Amino acid sequence: MKIKMKLNKYFxxxxxxxxxxxxxxxxxxxxxRRKQAIDSLALEKxxxxxxxISIIGDKKTQFSEAQRVMDRAEELFADDSEMGVSSLSRxxxxxxxxxxxxxxxxxLNYDKVTIKWYDxxxxxxxxxxxxxxxxxxxxxxxRFEGTSDDGLSYKDTTKKDITIYVKKKETQIAGRTIEFWxxxxxxxxxxxxxx
Amino acid sequence: xxxxxxxxxxLNGVLLLAxxxxxxxxxxxxxxxxxxxxxxxxxxxxxxxxxxxxxIPEERVAVKEPTKSERLENYFQAIAQASSTASxxxxxxxxxxxxxxxxxxxxxxIYRGSGNPDYDEPTTIKKYLEYLKDTKNNKAVxxxxxxxxxxxxxxxVLKK
Numbered sequence: 378m379k380i381k382m383k384l385n386k387y388f389x390x391x392x393x394x395x396x397x398x399x400x401x402x403x404x405x406x407x408x409x410r411r412k413q414a415i416d417s418l419a420l421e422k423x424x425x426x427x428x429x430i431s432i433i434g435d436k437k438t439q440f441s442e443a444q445r446v447m448d449r450a451e452e453l454f455a456d457d458s459e460m461g462v463s464s465l466s467r468x469x470x471x472x473x474x475x476x477x478x479x480x481x482x483x484x485l486n487y488d489k490v491t492i493k494w495y496d497x498x499x500x501x502x503x504x505x506x507x508x509x510x511x512x513x514x515x516x517x518x519x520r521f522e523g524t525s526d527d528g529l530s531y532k533d534t535t536k537k538d539i540t541i542y543v544k545k546k547e548t549q550i551a552g553r554t555i556e557f558w559x560x561x562x563x564x565x566x567x568x569x570x571x572x
Numbered sequence: 573x574x575x576x577x578x579x580x581x582x583l584n585g586v587l588l589l590a591x592x593x594x595x596x597x598x599x600x601x602x603x604x605x606x607x608x609x610x611x612x613x614x615x616x617x618x619x620x621x622x623x624x625x626x627x628i629p630e631e632r633v634a635v636k637e638p639t640k641s642e643r644l645e646n647y648f649q650a651i652a653q654a655s656s657t658a659s660x661x662x663x664x665x666x667x668x669x670x671x672x673x674x675x676x677x678x679x680x681x682i683y684r685g686s687g688n689p690d691y692d693e694p695t696t697i698k699k700y701l702e703y704l705k706d707t708k709n710n711k712a713v714x715x716x717x718x719x720x721x722x723x724x725x726x727x728x729v730l731k732k
Contacts, residue, residue: 411683417682425706425709428708432706439657546693556688556690557694
């Protein structure tokens, strides 16, 4: 009788432990549809950046508009993030803080500049890190064309990898606590440059 | 002699009175005939009714007033599809009049599961309208609006 009671006790203990483990595991896993929404959100931020870069580089954009768009574009990045710049005429890649990159882009000595990003996709899915941040890498291809009225012209295509950080954060809106997914872009590294 | 003169004046007076009565009677008869002719009256009524019907057709057409959210979504579309920066800015200024202030918070739901909704980073209406102008990315629809005492939007929830 005593042995039976002890066995029951152990059975209950094991059962409770299993339930606890499954509960923690379930909390840790994100619903696949939610994960898909977060993936799309991060991808959308990169597409937004591509639009901002086109506007900043466009010589027809007014100075005040370019400054405002630079502010919006800078907000997409984590602090101290850098942007890689390459050229067909040199081997090395130069890295600039994003704000400096935008200002150099706006000041390029061409009469017409067009920048288009395409084939934007994940090369490394968002993975949860021990601190709760999701980290992934998105690749883009950038077509740059700069032409001057005096005939000067430069064109290239670069492949760039952008590190993405996604973390759940909280903020107060009208006295309520709102949880949101904060997407930040990290360094943009040049991996290929071609004509 | 005196009685003859009196008779003459009396006769003149009677004749004058008869003329006045006769004339006014003719005029009234004409007026009466104008009004009392049933064919003419019917025709006049029909003409008046036709004129009235021709004047008010626009008032009778039921025009559906766009709701506040439809008006706002129309502005979103106009800003995202604007052909120039000036045109987009003009639509932004008009859209902002629907809000209590340009810093009214905007929440964007990216996913709604069984629990609390998942949001993108909250923004303000001014920044959101400028986002539409810059990116042309108009995927979000109005899900909820919180109005102030003056009927202006003080908080907006969108859904992607």
